[in-house]
Amino acid sequence: MLKLFKEIRKAGDATTGYPFEPLAMPAGFRGKPEHNEKLCIACGACAIACPANAITMDLNDDQSYVTWDISYGRCIFCGRCQEVCPLFAIELTTDFELAVLNKADLSESCAYEVARCAVCGKPYAAAKEVDYARRVLKSVGGPAAADVGKLDECLACRRREDARAFQAQARTEGGAR
């Protein structure tokens, strides 16, 4: 019994002042993911990597915008989104106080303008992503930048054009039969 009292005395206060004073979290704690919508190019890598489907992307009804949504209610704070983001546009913070009174407040959303194919007119990527690709190709220069005009077309149209070019080439050069 005496031992126990000694132990109790030695232990002192086991509790902390939280929530009346802030609780410091160590570096590397995985809390609320913060999305930087300015850096984000809406490429969708995070939506594909997210195991819990907390991050989702969708076209709106008239196909003019692509929306990026995160539901903190679904988030499991694994940080896969941060790992796969090419532009460091999403980062896990040490914020863990996520309780809300209204369920809708658990979600955040933003919309990005969609680029339409110069040939067929269908939406094929976020305009920001196309812009980003254009800038990267230009800065790389050389043969990679030669096709920069093709970025205005969707994948299907580019494929079709390539196929036609091959066909024409095969005819003029008398390709193997």
Added chain:
Amino acid sequence: MVKKKVPLRVGETHVQAVRDTFPGAVLDAAWQAEDQVTVTVPKDMLPDVVEFLYYGRGGWLPNMVANDERPINGNYALYYLLSMEESDPGFVTVRAEVDPQSMEYPSVTPRVPACVWSEREAFDLFGLRAQGLPDERRLVLPDDWPADLYPLRKDSMDYRKRPAPVTDVENYSFLYEGRAEEVTEVPMGPLHITSDEPGHFRLFVEGEEIIDADYRLFYVHRGMEKVAESRLNYDAVTFLADRICGICGNAHSVAYAEAVEHAQGIEVPVRAQYIRAILLEVERLHSHLLNLGLVCHYCGFDTGFQHFFRVREKTMDLAVLLTGARKTYGLNLIGGVRRDILDAQKVATIKYVREIRNEVEALVDMLVSTANFESRTAGVGRLDPAVARDYSPVGPCVRGSGIARDVRFDHPFDGYKYLSGMKARSHDGCDVQSRTLVRVEEFMDSLTMIEQLLDGAPAGPVLTEDWRYTPHKFALGYTEAPRGEDMHWAQVGDNQKCYRWRAKAATYSNWPILRYMFRGNTVADAAIIVGSMDPCYSCTDRVTVVDVKKKTETVLTKDQLEGYCRRRTHSPLSGTGV
């Protein structure tokens, strides 16, 4: 011609023994990994071969996996997983195909009782009927589930839909195996879903003595295997596997990752293997402290309970330091781990380990010198080693009955391969006390292991992406969770998804022995016996007492039962017409 001497592969002696004993029974033998072989036999030979390997060759049975392989080979298949723990240690899987016309196979349960839950489950989820299975009640599915809908068949209902309930009444029957006629039935549970996990126990008592017990679980069956097959990509399932358990999630995640890695032949970097082992041991630290705290609670030593939980908080801080979350969640990927342990973290971890060791030593000292500890735990909840041999229980439960089964030492994996001077702990008192002492020793061992692993971890990468994905390969992954071995069987499909994933949690192997641990004890001991199993919940929610003869019914609250467990006087059953 000179015969070349080829070293025998792991499991080869067992395969040869089956060939010799049952000529013509082995249709095929294929190795999935270095220590894993699958032997295909005709379904009529199943009981003979499994019994031979189990009792004749030192095998233990973690579970059986049923699989709908109609899209692959036109049949269903059953995989009886056997962990060979005497000579030639390794895993031998006995596979048999069941044709979709008959949907029947001979039950192995009458020969090897350990199969009982798996065979009940195979009927629930696939509709495969085990002929001669002594207990054909539902295991997994609820009473209101339609009889002809088998959720894991490939042509079953879309996972996003739900069938209409077929009944409004609970029609599950509890089995009584005792001989005495005038018994009182004491149902415990099932609900208080918000506070504790649900489980429904039915105690058959004579006076205060428990003659027999039966139980029903799976009230919180989440259909994770179905979700993994239909919605998640195979590489995201590690994150779902984490969520199987609120305490030993990492053990499941590692087991799943290793199942896929074994199947695909992925070599995990050595440093990642060390880190996985360190995190598994950190998990054991907080889990065992939780159970030791609960033992204090059930012995009426609530101050001790509070102090174990105070120290446990340090192990949680350690988890935050190493993984970034209070739970060791979200760190595994197929091919390694996502986070390295840096030098500063290593130093901090060693400091934590020393502090925790000193504090727990003092607390354990106080617990075992508490007068109540001896009287409440010694000789209570006896698990007969013979019963243990029949049912293949795992973890501190079986090690408290003198059988030193521990996957970390029987089939060393990950960082455990590189440990020195450690061995599986066991006590042979067969009671609650032995199981508690096993946990105490394992806790101390875990601290030593963490130190050894931190020191021994070589520098290098922690993740490899160097492999090719081959569809339909399958293998086993196994870890020793705080409660015993977790066994995962995974087969990937041709669509980047799991074709079949079977996750066996440690406690799945332990529930079937509970009825034997209950027998001969008093109602007052029920809570501490369940607690000593350390199931994923340690509280019993609510108790109803039914006198079969007088048809009276009394409802006891959880507090009443726990209070009685501590005091053992003023029985809540007295004065209620019993």
